[in-house]
Amino acid sequence: MDTGTRSHSATVRRWRSSRALIAGVAVAFAVAACGPSTGGSPSAAVSSAPVGSVAPAGSASAAPPSGEAIKVAQIAAHSGQLAQLGDWDKEALDLAFKEKNDAGGVCGRPLELTVFDDQGDPTVGVNVTRQALDTGIVAAFATTESAVTLAAVPLFAEAKVPHFTAGQSDAITKEGSAYVFRDGPPAAAFNKTLADYALKTKGWTKIAMVTNTGGYGDSERKAFTAQLTAANVQPVLDATVAPEAQEFTAQINDIKRLAPEAVYTGMEEVQNGLFAKQLREFGITVPMIGGPPGGTPQFVEVAGAAADGSIFASPYITNDANDQTRAFAAAFKAMHNKDPEFHGAKGYDGAQLLFKAIEATCANVTGETIAAELHKISGHQGLQGMFTVQENGETLDKTQVGILENGVAKLAE
Amino acid sequence: MSAWLQVVYGGLTIGAIYALVALGFSLIYRTIGLVNFAQGGLLMLGAYVGAILLSEAGIPFPFAILAAFVVVGALGLAMERLLRPLERGDLMMMVLATLGLDIVFTNSAIVLFGSEGMSVAVPVVGAPIEIAGVTMTRYSLVVIGSMVVIAFGLNTFLNRTKTGLGMRAIAINRDIALVFGVNANRMNNLALGIGAGIAAAGGVLIAPILYVTPQLGASVGISGFAAAILGGLGNLPGAIVGGLAFGVFQSVVSVFLPAYVNAIAFVIFVLVLLVRPWGILGERNVEKL
Numbered sequence: 297m298d299t300g301t302r303s304h305s306a307t308v309r310r311w312r313s314s315r316a317l318i319a320g321v322a323v324a325f326a327v328a329a330c331g332p333s334t335g336g337s338p339s340a341a342v343s344s345a346p347v348g349s350v351a352p353a354g355s356a357s358a359a360p361p362s363g364e365a366i367k368v369a370q371i372a373a374h375s376g377q378l379a380q381l382g383d384w385d386k387e388a389l390d391l392a393f394k395e396k397n398d399a400g401g402v403c404g405r406p407l408e409l410t411v412f413d414d415q416g417d418p419t420v421g422v423n424v425t426r427q428a429l430d431t432g433i434v435a436a437f438a439t440t441e442s443a444v445t446l447a448a449v450p451l452f453a454e455a456k457v458p459h460f461t462a463g464q465s466d467a468i469t470k471e472g473s474a475y476v477f478r479d480g481p482p483a484a485a486f487n488k489t490l491a492d493y494a495l496k497t498k499g500w501t502k503i504a505m506v507t508n509t510g511g512y513g514d515s516e517r518k519a520f521t522a523q524l525t526a527a528n529v530q531p532v533l534d535a536t537v538a539p540e541a542q543e544f545t546a547q548i549n550d551i552k553r554l555a556p557e558a559v560y561t562g563m564e565e566v567q568n569g570l571f572a573k574q575l576r577e578f579g580i581t582v583p584m585i586g587g588p589p590g591g592t593p594q595f596v597e598v599a600g601a602a603a604d605g606s607i608f609a610s611p612y613i614t615n616d617a618n619d620q621t622r623a624f625a626a627a628f629k630a631m632h633n634k635d636p637e638f639h640g641a642k643g644y645d646g647a648q649l650l651f652k653a654i655e656a657t658c659a660n661v662t663g664e665t666i667a668a669e670l671h672k673i674s675g676h677q678g679l680q681g682m683f684t685v686q687e688n689g690e691t692l693d694k695t696q697v698g699i700l701e702n703g704v705a706k707l708a709e
Numbered sequence: 710m711s712a713w714l715q716v717v718y719g720g721l722t723i724g725a726i727y728a729l730v731a732l733g734f735s736l737i738y739r740t741i742g743l744v745n746f747a748q749g750g751l752l753m754l755g756a757y758v759g760a761i762l763l764s765e766a767g768i769p770f771p772f773a774i775l776a777a778f779v780v781v782g783a784l785g786l787a788m789e790r791l792l793r794p795l796e797r798g799d800l801m802m803m804v805l806a807t808l809g810l811d812i813v814f815t816n817s818a819i820v821l822f823g824s825e826g827m828s829v830a831v832p833v834v835g836a837p838i839e840i841a842g843v844t845m846t847r848y849s850l851v852v853i854g855s856m857v858v859i860a861f862g863l864n865t866f867l868n869r870t871k872t873g874l875g876m877r878a879i880a881i882n883r884d885i886a887l888v889f890g891v892n893a894n895r896m897n898n899l900a901l902g903i904g905a906g907i908a909a910a911g912g913v914l915i916a917p918i919l920y921v922t923p924q925l926g927a928s929v930g931i932s933g934f935a936a937a938i939l940g941g942l943g944n945l946p947g948a949i950v951g952g953l954a955f956g957v958f959q960s961v962v963s964v965f966l967p968a969y970v971n972a973i974a975f976v977i978f979v980l981v982l983l984v985r986p987w988g989i990l991g992e993r994n995v996e997k998l
Contacts, residue, residue, distance in 0.1 A: 375824040377922060383825070509968040537967045540928070542919040545719025546963040549712060552844065566826065566920050574918075577846040579837050598828040598920060 361401025365408035366654060366661060368393075369428040371421065371438035371448070372462075377540070377566050378416035380594045381440040381639060385462055386411060387632050388643030389437060392651075394631070402651055403658035414439055418447035429455045434663050435650055436460070437479075437643065442468060443511030449473050457663035458653075458670055460646035462639060464587065465515035469688040475667050479646030480638075480680060481692040483519040486587045486609040489695045490560070491523030493607070493708065494585060500557040503585075505531045506547050506571065507562030510539035516562030516587055532556050537563075544571050548578050558607075561586040569598025576602035583607055588638050596703045606700045611680035612641040613698035613705050621679055637705075638680075645678035649691070652676065711842025716960050722849040723918075724956020725856035729911035730933025731940060731948035732860065733904035739880040739943040740900035742800060746807040747788065748908050749930015750814030755781045755909025756916045756925055757818060760827045763916070770832040770913075774855070777913045778906040785905025789898045796897065811926070818923035826922035852914050859910055860949055863903070867945075876900055880943075908933075932959075932971075935978050941991020950989050 370389055372382030393407050401407060412428050414421035421444035428436060429451065435458050439445045442463035452459045453473040460479045461468055464486065468476060494500045503524070507517040517536070524531060532554045535547045551559060559575065561568055561584055568589045575584070583605055589595055590608035599606070615625035615635055624644060628636040636644075653669035654661060673691075676683040683691045699708040730748055737745045755777040762768040762776055788810060795803040833847040867873035878886035879896045887893055915929060932955060940951020955974065962973045982988070 375819070376924065377826065377920070379825045535967060537963075538970060541963075541967070541970065543719075543723055543963075545722075545960060546716060546967060549715045549719070553712060569828065570918075570920060573831065577831060577837065577848065578844055600828070600830050 358398070358400035359404075361397055361404055361406035363405045365406045366402060367408050367410065367431060367433045368650070369410050369412060369431070369433045369436040369438065371412045371414050371424055371428055371436060371444075372440040373416035373444075374411070374413040376416045378441055378564060380565060380592075381416075381462070382413070384637065384639035385437060385440050385643040388628070388636065388640035389647055391628055391631050392644050392647030395627070396647075396651055402654045403661065405661075407651075414441070414444050416441050416444065418444050421445075422447050422451065425451045429457060433457060434661055435654075435666055437462075437646060439463065440639070441511065442515055445476075446471070446511060449476050452476065455663065456667070458650075458667040460650065462642050462646075463511065465511050466519060467511075467515060469690050473689070474671070474687075475663070475689075477646075477649070477670055477685065477689045478691055479649070480642040481611055481695050482690055483515040483587070484522075485693045486695050487516065487519035487523050489609045489697055490585055490587070490607075491520060491527065493609075493697045494558060494560075495524075495527050495529065498558070501529055502532050502554075502556045503529070503558050503560055504533035504535075504551050504554060504556035505560045505562070506533070506535045506537065506544070506551075507560075508539045508541070508564075508567060509536050510564075512564060513539065513562040520560055520562070531560070537567075539564075539567070542567065542570050544574050547571075548575055548580065551575070551580055552578060556582060558583045558585050560584075561590065563589065565589045565592050565594040566598050569595045569603070572599040572602040572606065591698050591700060591705045592637055592639070593635075596700065603700050603703060607708060608698050608700075608705075609695045610638050610698055610705075611692060611695045612638040613696055613707050620677070624679055641679040645680055645683065648678060649673060649676060649683060649685075714841065714843045716964055717957055718843050718845060718849070720957030720960030721953055722852055722956070723959065724936075724953035725853045726911045726915045726918075726929065726952075727933045727936040727955050728856055728949045728952025729859060729907050729914070730930060731937035731952045732863065732945060733908045733911075734934055734937035735940070735943050735945055735948040736863070736907070737900050737904040738937075739945070740876050741789075741796070741897045743792075743803050743807070743901075744934075744942075745901070745904065746804065746930075746934075747811040747814060748904070748933060749926030749928075750811040751781050751785065751905045751908040751926070752912040752915075752929055752933070753818060753921075753923060753926030754784065754814055755912030756921045757822055757827070757912075758909065759913030760829045760916050760921045763829055763832065763913075764827065770851075774910050774913045777909040781909030781912075782902045782906030786898055786902040788905065789901035793894065793897070811930075815923045815926065822923070824923065826920050827916075828920060829916040831917045848917060852918070855910070855914055856949075859907060860945075863907070863945070866903075872896075872899065928971075932974075935975065939978055939981060939988055941988030944988065944990045947988055947990030954989065 370386055372385050373379050374382045389409055393409050397406055412424040414424050425448045438448055438459040440462040442465035445461040445463040445468050449471045452475045458475045460477050462479055464483045466483045507513040533550050572584055585607040588608055588610040590606040591610055596603045615621050625636055653666045656669040657665040671685050674684045681692055681694055685691050697708040698705045733748050737743055758777040758780050759773045762773040792803050792806055831848045833851050835847050837844045837846045867877055875891045876896045878891050879893055936952040936955040937948050939955055940947030958977050959970050959974045963970045966973055
């Protein structure tokens with residue numbers, strides 16, 4: 297029975313055990329701080345190793361690469377809600393780098409990929425970009441998110457290091473940097489395709505828009521609105537939500553009241569999936585249309601049955617489009633035991649463009665020379681289409697329309 | 710009118726989750742005098758337990774809630790034993806320790822479950838129900854109903870069982886309760902265990918609505934804490950009122966300024982506290998902490 301009284305020795309014992317406990321909690325803090333970061337604090341490289349620097353047994357007869365490694369960084373989200381974007385991109389880069397190293401490297405030298413986690417946060421992204429640049433990289437895949445890319449563009453321009461971005465915001469290539477390159481189409485291309493499909497193919501004129509205020513969502517909103525304006529169409533709803541919002545009752549309530557023919561969304565995979573789920577729970581069955589997030593496996597996973605019928609724009613709808621995509625998909629599956637999708641195709645295409653540029657600079661491999669060679673690339677057939685590098689860093693301007701049927705992406709008719 | 714009722718109803722659904730988190734905060738605070746900043750982390754762990762049982766083991770939903778309550782409740786019991794040496798000293802050390810534990814829970818979830826998150830299918834399917842122009846999804850009724858059942862169960866436990874009365878006695882006057890033979894350590898232990906279990910149940914309920922990630926506890930936990938303060942920290946009916954009110958605040962704000970929901974909801978929260986610092990149903994004289 298605890299009567300609340302204590303002796304002096306008991307007090308001393310309790311204080312000693314308190315000190316032990318405080319020390320234990322301090323250790324827990326330290327271990328937690330050394331563990332994976334969860335946002336708000338700069339994160340160091342999560343992996344650093346020459347990828348594919350050892351050729352597999354019985355493989356190609358190319359001499360293994362030797363000499364000083366050509367250092368490339370990947371800066372992307374590998375934690376938080378956008379982690380899948382970074383992971384997809386890295387998987388494709390791992391494949392591309394391994395294939396190239398197995399074939400003898402570039403300029404006879406091995407390629408080395410170092411991965412940095414920007415947590416999908418611009419502040420963290422800027423910090424890890426500085427860290428990456430300090431390691432002597434000559435190029436980077438940075439980043440997979442528009443908002444972080446916009447923050448990082450000036451740093452790469454100042455350091456004269458070219459970087460490929462998977463971000464879609466039109467603003468990225470309007471910053472005036474000669475060192476930013478897109479490994480996929482910009483928001484304008486996606487949304488022109490979508491607008492043509494919605495207005496001309498389907499004849500929809502009552503369209504509700506729900507986008508987030510992050511870099512991606514904002515660019516999607518602007519690009520799609522521009523298309524509607526050009527066609528003299530006003531959206532019946534133009535609602536914005538915070539990038540971290542996960543509950544959409546107010547917006548869905550408006551959609552229910554306004555009864556549009558379609559709902560356009562500008563949100564990343566997880567948020568888009570949650571929105572789809574909640575929309576269908578309310579009994580609203582009109583089609584959802586939007587950019588590539590609406591056609592990815594993660595969207596299907598989050599939305600579940602609500603993903604069915606989602607219409608999306610993408611330059612890479614299916615792995616079965618042609619021999620090149622089938623070969624890529626087979627190699628990807630052999631390495632990662634899963635099928636690739638659009639984001640992986642982007643990363644792989646970006647890697648091939650980079651390798652091509654580096655190979656033209658063997659005598660002097662620097663960020664500046666690589667960037668100059670990248671700007672000369674024209675008519676390069678990639679997984680997503682024909683790449684021609686423009687002065688502003690744009691590379692592709694065409695996409696297609698896909699639709700999800702039973703969780704599988706197909707070309708829309 | 711029905712549009713506004715819809716907005717309020719939407720707020721009540723998420724508010725029910727906040728109410729469960731707030732109940733845990735208030736129960737622990739009232740009994741031990743501790744603000745448990747690991748409550749969000751416990752909700753997140755409960756969400757993962759539920760997500761795994763529902764998605765991968767196919768366990769029926771009510772059993773998933775029960776399992777999460779038990780598993781995370783046990784973790785709460787262990788937490789109290791770990792923190793007990795600090796109880797009689799400076800309570801602030803205990804509060805700081807719960808902050809540390811929350812970080813440990815979050816990072817442990819990343820290590821155990823990965824950083825990408827899990828999606829949970831809504832366990833109740835079917836067309837939504839329309840009443841007076843308000844659309845009520847079936848799952849939202851489950852969430853609100855579950856909150857009511859859990860709150861009722863807690864009330865029954867605290868008022869109709871010897872152990873529950875013992876916890877109330879410790880909360881009202883610890884010294885006199887000790888004189889009457891109430892085991893304070895055991896009551897504190899149970900308070901943290903039950904508080905953790907209730908948070909875990911909230912985690913399972915919210916898992917099909919949101920996306921289960923290691924960061925889930927941070928956003929829901931802070932809203933639950935605000936709800937507990939709003940209702941009156943330590944006041945159990947206040948926790949429910951605060952939770953539902955905070956959910957409705959957020960829902961109403963999302964109509965006007967959806968991009969700034971959290972910021973404005975917290976501004977409203979601060980304004981309410983400026984007028985009534987002890988919370989909606991709280992007591993003027995707060996002795997603890």
